[in-house]
Amino acid sequence: xxxxxxxxxxxxxxxxxxxxxxxxxxxxxxxxxxxxxxxxxxxxxxxxxxxxxxxxxxxxxxxxxxxxxxxxxxxxxxxxxxxxxxxxxxxxxxxxxxxxxxxxxxxxxxxxxxxxxxxxxxxxxxxxxxxxxxxxxxxxxxxxxxxxxxxxxxxxxxxxxxxxxxxxxxxxxxxxxxxxxxxxxxxxxxxxxxxxxxxxxxxxxxxxxxxxxxxxxxxxxxxxxxxxxxxxxxxxxxxxxxxxxxxxxxxxxxxxxxxxxxxxxxxxxxxxxxxxxxxxxxxxxxxxxxxxxxxxxxxxxxxxxxxxxxxxxxxxxxxxxxxxxxxxxxxxxxxxxxxxxxxxxxxxxxxxxxxxxxxxxxxxxxxxxxxxxxxxxxxxxxxxxxxxxxxxxxxxxxxxxxxxxxxxxxxxxxxxxxxxxxxxxxxxxxxxxxxxxxxxxxxxxxxxxxxx
Amino acid sequence: xxxxxxxxxxxxxxxxxxxxxxxxxxxxxxxxxxxxxxxxxxxxxxxxxxxxxxxxxxxxxxxxxxxxxxxxxxxxxxxxxxxxxxxxxxxxxxxxxxxxxxxxxxxxxxxxxxxxxxxxxxxxxxxxxxxxxxxxxxxxxxxxxxxxxxxxxxxxxxxxxxxxxxxxxxxxxxxxxxxxxxxxxxxxxxxxxxxxxxxxxxxxxxxxxxxxxxxxxxxxxxxxxxxxxxxxxxxxxxxxxxxxxxxxxxxxxxxxxxxxxxxxxxxxxxxxxxxxxxxxxxxxxxxxxxxxxxxxxxxxxx
Numbered sequence: 001x002x003x004x005x006x007x008x009x010x011x012x013x014x015x016x017x018x019x020x021x022x023x024x025x026x027x028x029x030x031x032x033x034x035x036x037x038x039x040x041x042x043x044x045x046x047x048x049x050x051x052x053x054x055x056x057x058x059x060x061x062x063x064x065x066x067x068x069x070x071x072x073x074x075x076x077x078x079x080x081x082x083x084x085x086x087x088x089x090x091x092x093x094x095x096x097x098x099x100x101x102x103x104x105x106x107x108x109x110x111x112x113x114x115x116x117x118x119x120x121x122x123x124x125x126x127x128x129x130x131x132x133x134x135x136x137x138x139x140x141x142x143x144x145x146x147x148x149x150x151x152x153x154x155x156x157x158x159x160x161x162x163x164x165x166x167x168x169x170x171x172x173x174x175x176x177x178x179x180x181x182x183x184x185x186x187x188x189x190x191x192x193x194x195x196x197x198x199x200x201x202x203x204x205x206x207x208x209x210x211x212x213x214x215x216x217x218x219x220x221x222x223x224x225x226x227x228x229x230x231x232x233x234x235x236x237x238x239x240x241x242x243x244x245x246x247x248x249x250x251x252x253x254x255x256x257x258x259x260x261x262x263x264x265x266x267x268x269x270x271x272x273x274x275x276x277x278x279x280x281x282x283x284x285x286x287x288x289x290x291x292x293x294x295x296x297x298x299x300x301x302x303x304x305x306x307x308x309x310x311x312x313x314x315x316x317x318x319x320x321x322x323x324x325x326x327x328x329x330x331x332x333x334x335x336x337x338x339x340x341x342x343x344x345x346x347x348x349x350x351x352x353x354x355x356x357x358x359x360x361x362x363x364x365x366x367x368x369x370x371x372x373x374x375x376x377x378x379x380x381x382x383x384x385x386x387x388x389x390x391x392x393x394x395x396x397x398x399x400x401x402x403x404x405x406x407x408x409x410x411x412x413x414x415x416x417x418x419x420x421x422x423x424x425x426x427x428x429x430x431x432x433x434x435x436x437x438x439x440x441x442x443x444x445x446x447x448x449x450x451x452x
Numbered sequence: 453x454x455x456x457x458x459x460x461x462x463x464x465x466x467x468x469x470x471x472x473x474x475x476x477x478x479x480x481x482x483x484x485x486x487x488x489x490x491x492x493x494x495x496x497x498x499x500x501x502x503x504x505x506x507x508x509x510x511x512x513x514x515x516x517x518x519x520x521x522x523x524x525x526x527x528x529x530x531x532x533x534x535x536x537x538x539x540x541x542x543x544x545x546x547x548x549x550x551x552x553x554x555x556x557x558x559x560x561x562x563x564x565x566x567x568x569x570x571x572x573x574x575x576x577x578x579x580x581x582x583x584x585x586x587x588x589x590x591x592x593x594x595x596x597x598x599x600x601x602x603x604x605x606x607x608x609x610x611x612x613x614x615x616x617x618x619x620x621x622x623x624x625x626x627x628x629x630x631x632x633x634x635x636x637x638x639x640x641x642x643x644x645x646x647x648x649x650x651x652x653x654x655x656x657x658x659x660x661x662x663x664x665x666x667x668x669x670x671x672x673x674x675x676x677x678x679x680x681x682x683x684x685x686x687x688x689x690x691x692x693x694x695x696x697x698x699x700x701x702x703x704x705x706x707x708x709x710x711x712x713x714x715x716x717x718x719x720x721x722x723x724x725x726x727x728x729x730x731x732x733x734x735x736x737x738x739x740x741x742x743x744x745x746x747x748x749x750x751x752x753x754x
Contacts, residue, residue, distance in 0.1 A: 007552070214531065214533040215535035217531045218535055219552060221502040221504055221524060221531075222553050433499070446466060
């Protein structure tokens with residue numbers, strides 16, 4: 001109806017023009033981009049930060065030449081040097097740190113120390129640990145006097161990476177990635193939670209504002225209370241969607257710009273390693289996929305992940321997300337509107353907020369658990385119950401959900417949402433005109449039974 | 453013919469009866485006073501007329517036809533508790549309310565410009581409500597109430613918050629609107645403005661109608677047999693078998709006396725009697741103020 005459109009427009013325009021909205025809309029993507037880009041930048045900086053490490057042993061040379069140099073670090077084996085002396089001078093001599101290996105290391109796994117002024121990077125530690133571990137294993141094997149041990153060792157060296165495949169109803173086998181499903185489940189569940197909660201609470205604040213400033217009485221002499229309530233709820237939903245679309249778009253844009261300007265200097269191989277795969281443009285992806293035959297293992301890994309991401313049921317995810325967003329948001333926002341109408345100011349909302357917050361938080365927790373175990377019966381039931389299903393079902397979908405379950409969940413959702421909006425409208429209609437006395441649950445129950 | 457009619461309207465909130473078979477009939481182009489002590493049920497009746505809430509029983513008619521939801525565009529309502537969005541700009545806000553009443557954007561703009569100029573508030577167009585004084589905001593709200601040129605206007609305490617100058621401006625605007633064909637329901641505790649503006653009134657107390665009719669007729673009815681006399685200088689009159697003296701007062705160089713007749717004596721007879729006492733300056737039938745009537749009626753009910 002025309003009047004609802006006028007209300008929606010006002011709710012939308014006044015919010016979108018607010019300074020806080022503009023600042024949040026611009027700032028959040030900058031932060032997001034920083035979170036994505038920073039690790040890459042840090043990794044690049046480490047490349048330039050070359051480390052020289054002195055390796056010292058106590059009167060033995062069991063581990064001489066065991067730790068190979070890497071592009072970040074050089075390991076210099078110092079013979080006939082005492083750690084105590086070196087500790088005072090290593091910095092002046094140009095060393096980043098001292099790796100002190102005790103001959104007892106073969107028997108005592110932690111008899112090795114890395115002494116440095118700064119916290120050493122994890123990559124460096126892993127490199128040292130792996131090298132030493134292999135050498136110790138080799139030396140232990142040596143004790144068994146096996147012939148051609150070095151050759152055998154080379155032969156048996158293997159890296160294992162589990163390839164997961166899923167068979168769908170038609171029997172076609174698709175490559176999947178539990179990692180991507182988990183990320184997706186998390187992102188979808190959390191996005192739903194944010195939309196429902198943050199913007200639902202905005203609806204409540206809007207209602208309280210209208211009630212305390214007494215605007216509401218003027219407005220509902222022009223439109224029906226239900227029209228005002230729905231106009232507000234829809235207007236704020238559009239604000240939320242606008243903000244999320246801008247966030248996604250801006251984050252992508254900033255990341256792309258930074259990537260092309262900053263990272264171009266280093267060679268392409270490293271870029272593809274360090275930039276998260278999801279942020280590469282589709283052109284690059286296509287190019288990578290085309291070269292799968294000849295490309296390096298890292299690139300092959302990325303192209304595989306890309307294929308897996310594309311194998312997600314995107315059509316279903318998008319349809320379900322839109323459905324659950326609309327119904328879930330409407331359900332909670334109408335409850336929030338009813339709460340806002342029943343109180344005189346925001347501090348009074350506490351007693352009514354708890355019963356609303358609990359199912360949302362609970363749903364988010366179940367959604368997190370769903371990432372670990374998508375088939376659990378708790379996840380199943382919570383994806384059916386309308387108060388939790390928008391969040392939990394979205395977290396389940398990337399792992400595959402039978403269609404009948406989605407259908408049942410959606411039907412339950414629709415029935416409940418209509419019921420909630422109807423009840424909320426009744427409470428709202430009475431609540432917005434009640435001033436002065438503190439509202440109790442009993443009072444709200446009475447309002448539900450009032451006639452027109 | 454009456455423009456608006458309410459018949460036997462009853463409304464109950466829980467155990468509390470807010471309106472008990474209240475009927476009012478508002479003639480066209482009339483300024484109709486809705487009076488009553490606090491909590492009498494006036495606001496409930498006004499809300500029912502505005503269709504903000506529905507009555508439990510009873511019927512409402514606008515122009516002889518049953519009141520319908522679409523009729524809100526023929527009604528303008530200025531609530532007692534004024535409400536505007538504090539953070540919204542004056543012009544935008546006025547436009548928003550006009551659009552909610554069903555005016556097109558162009559038409560609303562045209563009328564807003566006219567009214568803003570008329571009330572000399574055009575320079576506030578781009579200001580936020582929170583920057584305005586209370587009286588200024590009231591003027592804006594008045595404009596939003598009358599902008600869609602409703603047939604029926606409902607003003608709940610329209611003069612609170614205005615200085616005498618602005619009160620006068622708004623009073624004249626109300627009279628002007630009536631001249632242009634609007635019918636006005638006017639709720640107030642300010643009895644002077646009732647005497648000045650209202651043609652008819654209804655007095656509601658404890659959910660019931662207790663007094664109804666034209667202001668003139670009610671005042672004359674309550675005035676029954678009382679007269680005000682003014683003499684030059686210091687004059688005293690004694691009561692006789694035909695009248696009692698209710699009140700004698702000396703003010704500067706005149707004396708003001710109120711008497712009440714006790715028999716069917718004519719005014720000529722009274723004059724003949726009292727003229728002997730001194731130089732009579734004026735002689736009037738005493739009209740009790742609406743204020744007196746209001747207090748007497750409510751107090752007599754306990």
